[in-house]
Amino acid sequence: MSESLAGQDMEFPCPGCGARLYFSADSSALECTHCGFREEIPRSSEEVVEYTLDEVATRREIGWGVETRTSGCGSCGARTAVESHVRSTTCPFCGSPQVDTSEGVEGARPESVIPFSVTETEAVTAFQKWIQGLWLRPNALQRLARLGTVQGVYIPHWTFDSLTQSFWSAESGTYYTETEWYTDSKGERQSRPVQKTRWEPASGSHRALFDDCLVHASRGVDVGLIRQIEPFHTEALVAYDPRFLAGWLAEDSQRTMRECWPDARARMDEAIRNACIRKIPGDTHRGLSIRTRYLHPTCKLCLLPVWIAVYRYRRESYPCLVNGQTGEIHGKAPYSWIKVTFVVLIVLVLVFAILKSFDGAGVAF
Numbered sequence: 150m151s152e153s154l155a156g157q158d159m160e161f162p163c164p165g166c167g168a169r170l171y172f173s174a175d176s177s178a179l180e181c182t183h184c185g186f187r188e189e190i191p192r193s194s195e196e197v198v199e200y201t202l203d204e205v206a207t208r209r210e211i212g213w214g215v216e217t218r219t220s221g222c223g224s225c226g227a228r229t230a231v232e233s234h235v236r237s238t239t240c241p242f243c244g245s246p247q248v249d250t251s252e253g254v255e256g257a258r259p260e261s262v263i264p265f266s267v268t269e270t271e272a273v274t275a276f277q278k279w280i281q282g283l284w285l286r287p288n289a290l291q292r293l294a295r296l297g298t299v300q301g302v303y304i305p306h307w308t309f310d311s312l313t314q315s316f317w318s319a320e321s322g323t324y325y326t327e328t329e330w331y332t333d334s335k336g337e338r339q340s341r342p343v344q345k346t347r348w349e350p351a352s353g354s355h356r357a358l359f360d361d362c363l364v365h366a367s368r369g370v371d372v373g374l375i376r377q378i379e380p381f382h383t384e385a386l387v388a389y390d391p392r393f394l395a396g397w398l399a400e401d402s403q404r405t406m407r408e409c410w411p412d413a414r415a416r417m418d419e420a421i422r423n424a425c426i427r428k429i430p431g432d433t434h435r436g437l438s439i440r441t442r443y444l445h446p447t448c449k450l451c452l453l454p455v456w457i458a459v460y461r462y463r464r465e466s467y468p469c470l471v472n473g474q475t476g477e478i479h480g481k482a483p484y485s486w487i488k489v490t491f492v493v494l495i496v497l498v499l500v501f502a503i504l505k506s507f508d509g510a511g512v513a514f
Contacts, residue, residue: 161395171396174265174301174454174473179392190264196388197261199310199447205406258450259402261386264393265301265454265473272299272456272471275478279469280460285492287462287485296460301473303394303452304375305366305402308383309413311446313357315421317439321351321431346433355425359417361386364409366402366450370457371468377479378472381453385474389452399452406448414443 161170163181170179170188179188267275276296283290329343361383365375418441425439454473459466462483469480 161392169395170392172264172393174268177264177266179395190390190392192387194384194387197386197449199260199449201445201447202406202410205448259305259389259452260449262303262389262393262452263381263383263385263454263474264387265397267454267456267471267473267476269299269301269456271476272301272458272473275471275476276458276460276469276480279478279480280482283482285484285488286482290462290482295462296458299456299458301397301454301456303397303399304370304455305400306381306451306453307364307366307404307406307409307413307448308361308451309359309364309410309417309446309448310361311359311417312444313355313359313417313421313441314444315355315357315425315439315441316352317355317425317428317437318350318352319429319434319437320348321429322346322348322433322435323431324433348435349431351429351431351434353425353428355421355428357417357421357424359420362413362416363453364404364412364416366404366409367400368403369400370455370470371481374468374470374479374481375455378455378470378475378477381472381474383451386451394452402450406450410446410448413448417441417443 161179162168163170163184163186165181165186166184168181168183170181170186172178172190173180176187177190179190180186273296276299280290323346324344325347326342326344328340330338330340333339363379363381363383365372367375418439421441422437422439425437426434429437456471456473458469458471458480460469461467465483467481467483469478471478
């Protein structure tokens with residue numbers, strides 16, 4: 150198995166030799182690194198349960214289904230599940246050693262999980278290619294960037310489903326051309342076409358079914374970064390089984406369904422708005438108003454696989470995320486202000502040259 154075992158948080162003994170079993174992203178099964186024992190984990194998407202928003206608010210099932218401790222970071226606030234005997238560790242999200250462990254967990258138990266399929270070796274390779282492809286960055290970045298830890302972490306997300314019914318109204322604008330007369334600098338009367346807009350009221354409706362609209366329930370991962378490595382293919386979700394977490398870290402859910410529901414509605418509203426705009430007749434529009442009803446919304450808590458790489462450059466730490474299902478990668482990196490300034494100067498020179506050429510040709514603006 151190629152994955153790092155530094156983040157082991159769930160204990161499952163090998164029936165052959167008694168050593169710990171770990172979930173392998175390479176074989177998608179529990180494996181023993183001592184005797185080679187392998188155990189397949191039954192997968193079922195039919196057992197993935199979704200709940201109404203009211204049902205979730207009254208659920209009392211919490212924890213991971215096995216004995217763990219909660220490791221809390223004093224720097225970024227993330228909480229992850231660790232082995233029951235672990236008393237301290239390093240935060241996988243920010244690399245801070247300011248962590249503390251406590252008994253038990255408080256977060257809701259997830260209903261489903263997408264198991265890791267990208268291995269640690271593949272994640273490190275993706276990181277190396279990513280950092281080599283950066284531009285407008287310091288030349289020494291590729292040489293001096295030191296990869297600290299690469300941790301496979303299951304990040305909690307809420308998924309929301311809803312049927313929506315929207316009613317929209319707006320003013321539809323249609324372009325037309327009129328001839329305008331004017332007197333030029335020689336005192337001669339000239340004509341030119343002028344584009345104008347004819348405004349008319351328009352209205353309509355739009356129905357949409359949203360399935361698995363994702364909202365992160367994490368406080369340890371940068372929202373912008375995790376959105377950049379989407380999508381996660383949620384059709385691969387299977388019923389939660391703690392054996393998928395053997396040898397991996399799992400962040401405790403830190404945002405409730407009630408906190409995440411407005412974010413889901415915002416993502417749905419954006420899609421609805423774009424769909425309604427496409428339905429407005431004419432060439433342009435203004436004053437768009439949309440009223441939306443959310444019918445029978447349901448949700449579930451799931452765990453999504455993410456590789457977190459923290460690298461250092463000139464005493465600063467920068468995060469990089471790799472989608473543990475697709476291999477999509479995105480991270481933060483310092484800019485080279487010398488390169489940025491150089492590019493800006495080149496653009497200014499080109500703009501000046503273009504304006505000069507128009508001026509030399511006698512073109513009036």
